[in-house]
Amino acid sequence: MYDRVVVILTRKEFLGLLNERIHYLDGAYGTEFFRSGFKGVIEILNIENKEMVYSLQKAYVEAGVDFLLTNTFSANRLKLETLKVNYDLRDINYNAVKIAKMAAANKNVYILGDISSTGHFIKPFGEISFNEAYDVFKEQSEILLNAGVDGFIIETISDLKELKAAILAIRDLDDDIPIIAHMTFNKNGVSVTGTSVEIFVTLLNDLDVDVIGTNCTLAPEELVPVFKKISEYSKKPVSVEPNAGKPRLQRDGSVIYKVSRERFAICMEDFIEMGSNIIGGCCGTSPDHIKFMIEFLGKVKSKKRNILLKEFVSSRTKIKSTEPFLIIGEKINASGKKNFQRKIREKNTEKIVELAITQEQEGAHVLDVNLGIEKLLESSHFTTVINELDKVSSLPLSLDIQQYEFMEEALKEYVGRPIINSSTCKTEQLDKAIYLLKRYGGILILLTMKDKIPKTAKERAEIAKNAIKYLEKNGINKERVFVDPLVLPIGAKKDPYVTIEAINILSRSGINTSIGLSNLSFGMPNREALNSAFLALCINEGLSAAILNTSERSTMNVIFGSLMLKGIEITEKKKFFENPI
């Protein structure tokens, strides 16, 4: 673990700066070095030609930037190996910080350690594991931190999973270092790995970073629609670094970028309009671009943004608002099913994938995953299932996992904003949930119980309200919590009306609720009839989500109808009834 000797910039101070005015990042490094004739891996310059790096950075400092990036874009072990760089990783990164510091000397300029992709996809798309990527980022970040960076910028990353590994690596080293996290998107607002801007931002809102942004690939005009969504969805300050247009190969083999400094500066005004807090340039932008832009735009105060207050769940590729109602498919549940359990132990995920596809067709928004028999499993069983579902672009998951260690491994592996299912209201469990929610993001299902289930609705609501107070005190907003007021089998205990009353009390307090619907009819004949009738009453009282059997057409119909009664139009209404099994 890195120990910061001199605290230069705390996260609070950093956010304080952004609150004062727009801050500027520098421009391109690679394209600038190439323009001046250099060919090769630019991080080598940190050792072979420090002067060249220093000159460019000095130019950026003189252009008026507030943040100078270290020349360490590719300076992680894996990437350097691919690039066949034999210099010591430590030297490259250490020198980069030192050069930047020199360039920034006596100016009010902060140094951001620049981190980007390892160049390898993480499993299931690539060969390296999440933990390997994490270690690679940690190794590089630790050097940068020790060398004295003021913060980090993670940029030009197109895989949300890799971004998550980088964020966790840095944050595990230092919980008070500012982090700017960027992802790179195609024109359609989707990354090459299928992750949309919305998925990226709604997860990053949870993760422990300070600024959310995007850079590279697109010219300013092309980046506008992408950044517009970041601006809408981000609950944190936002940043942007467009390219200076697409690179064009000239006859002599050199590359030029088509956007002039004037055009670049004018275009950048749009981002200021959208409330950007940090602005810089990516490939093709020169100190000239940056200087002109800063002079043109000025160090003005950032505009206020209208931030969307909705909550979302997501997988790598799919995102769903939790409103007006979240349908969580219950079928991936091996509890009590011998054959299913055997397949899971053998890491045969065929059935799970099949159930994922079926439930999506039936109209599920989220898939609950409960592997049962946890005592007989290892964490690799969970990560396998998560990766296999990720491969088929599954819906967002509700990770229905009992053991804390398995839950954490699953959350590490998971790409998107999941549901963490579940925690009781016991303080020790809440503490663990808080840790997981802060670290990995997601929404929590909170059971209205400690060791025992309270009998009355008032007691259940009360216990949940207190737990939510505790969560809010610890930085988890109540919007991230869905309270499950517990449905018991009607055969055993006839208290369905207790659950309904609890939903009523909680809803009136603006608290989201979710139930495990099918529990009601456990062991009863015609479960669909009972489930659908009960669900109508629950939704009428304000229920926000349910884990249920999406094959029950009546139940699905009742969801649609109950919301219609409340005057809520369902845009996905077709899903509710056009895909009955």
Next chain:
Amino acid sequence: MYDRVVVILTRKEFLGLLNERIHYLDGAYGTEFFRSGFKGVIEILNIENKEMVYSLQKAYVEAGVDFLLTNTFSANRLKLETLKVNYDLRDINYNAVKIAKMAAANKNVYILGDISSTGHFIKPFGEISFNEAYDVFKEQSEILLNAGVDGFIIETISDLKELKAAILAIRDLDDDIPIIAHMTFNKNGVSVTGTSVEIFVTLLNDLDVDVIGTNCTLAPEELVPVFKKISEYSKKPVSVEPNAGKPRLQRDGSVIYKVSRERFAICMEDFIEMGSNIIGGCCGTSPDHIKFMIEFLGKVKSKKRNILLKEFVSSRTKIKSTEPFLIIGEKINASGKKNFQRKIREKNTEKIVELAITQEQEGAHVLDVNLGIEKLLESSHFTTVINELDKVSSLPLSLDIQQYEFMEEALKEYVGRPIINSSTCKTEQLDKAIYLLKRYGGILILLTMKDKIPKTAKERAEIAKNAIKYLEKNGINKERVFVDPLVLPIGAKKDPYVTIEAINILSRSGINTSIGLSNLSFGMPNREALNSAFLALCINEGLSAAILNTSERSTMNVIFGSLMLKGIEITEKKKFFENPI
């Protein structure tokens, strides 16, 4: 119209007598005359051998009977024609009363005009019309009344429609003459026309008769289970006249009945236990049987009965408790359907019959019948539909008829206890409804409106409560009323919660409610979803019935589930989900 000159026995006085103690009827006539060697139509004796009739009746009077029947069992025009009797109908009936009066002279014995079948089935099973049968009974009854009978007994009738014609005929002549109405059943408690004891009694509870009973066909032991149901279901005094066992043909061609007077008397104790108010003997019973029985049993007070308080709807062959929930199929409705209307005008009932069968398979309890386009129809269109449905043993009907005249013709023709759909709360409409309900029986759907639909739930409930008070004051118990608090299309007026609140208020006052469910989703997409969700809320508030689309599996499921939630077991649950279309 007959004018009673001397009022001998009012209905109130008659019921007063029954309240004091058990009363006795006489025994057989035919079998007694045959035993003494007579062969032929026994009513001819009223003209050819008055002495023979007088002697038998005198013997019954001496045996201690309270009621002596006139020797007029077959003395209606149609039956006498069949029997090729040429004597004047008037003489036969008039003499019968005079002979009986002579036999009863100076004794405290009342004379009951004896009425039985015309020997012809009424349409649709036979050739004569309801009105023809009615006229035949009216003709005979008027003579008997003019001759001075104290009351009537209608007996040995196996067709409920014929019984209804006889009752209406007598009651239309005199609204204060006591009527005892009997039907005859097979051992299984079902008449040869398919009407069960329960169907018979639950309609007779409504019709304007004073005593409900059964006679003939079965020996006392066999009649016990049949009479047990009469005793349970009848809200009026009950009577019974068993045979003296089955007739056996002897070698000489004469017939004997196997139950001895001792055995008969002992068996009759069972009927006293079951609370019979009137007891007598049918075929095979002699003055000796009756005398021994009266001496053995004594003129004791009748036992109290436990009367079932449930309400039922029925067709000729099918009966359904209105509890816990009445599913009324909506599909026989020609409103707005050109093709359907054309077929109805052509009296082509194919489609109606098909819809009746389908809806029954889908789990309907009752079929709503709305022919639409009433301005283009005659009453024969309504009677045709009712008879065609009767032919296929349809479910009970909800007669959804606008014009009062058509409603009355339909009610005349209908066999069973229907739903009269509907009346508003306007006094003039209520008066008409009261007339129909008293005369033909049935359950009323009462709309919570006069000229306009009140906007609030409280107003709707209030208007209905006042109407029910008025109905009760006029002899229609609130159990016979289902209040419809009016469901409006959600598209037009978004007041579904007004309806739900009205159901709540009415239910808490112990008032039955019914809605036209599909009206809610008129013109909306996915009507099933909306209907099912809304119905769950309504049943939760206590809704007792709904006119709905039984093809909507979600809606049917929700009914079952909603009742299950309330802890109500549905015995017919299979119907709810095993017959989806």
